[in-house]
Amino acid sequence: MERIEGLGPKRAPRVHRSVAEKRQIVELSLQPGMSVARATQTAGVNANQVFKWRQDYRSGLLLESMLKWRCHHLLPRRLQPAPSILTYQREHRLALSVAQTLLCFA
Numbered sequence: 001m002e003r004i005e006g007l008g009p010k011r012a013p014r015v016h017r018s019v020a021e022k023r024q025i026v027e028l029s030l031q032p033g034m035s036v037a038r039a040t041q042t043a044g045v046n047a048n049q050v051f052k053w054r055q056d057y058r059s060g061l062l063l064e065s066m067l068k069w070r071c072h073h074l075l076p077r078r079l080q081p082a083p084s085i086l087t088y089q090r091e092h093r094l095a096l097s098v099a100q101t102l103l104c105f106a
Contacts, residue, residue: 017045019062025050026057 017025029039029050036054040047056062 022053023057023062026053026062029054030057 025039025043025045028034028042029036036047036050040050043050053062
């Protein structure tokens with residue numbers, strides 16, 4: 001949907017924060033006497049986002065080494081070559097001959 005110039009509020013561009021920035025904001029919000037609202041106003045972040053980051057922080061997801069580990073382990077270590085079309089045809093022919101043999105004895 002296209003935005004008509006002059007109508008509606010303009011959105012601010014998205015800010016992609018580093019893990020270190022997220023961790024710093026979360027640690028600020030976890031300090032005694034500091035509310036999440038005050039921490040979000042200081043950092044210019046939505047409170048809902050900070051609550052999500054706090055969950056990630058408590059579960060250990062805001063560690064840079066953990067994020068690198070998770071991304072590294074999502075990739076396969078060894079790729080298996082795809083079976084060739086000849087292998088597929090050979091297996092299909094074998095299954096077909098077995099089915100025909102079974103029909104003959106039925």
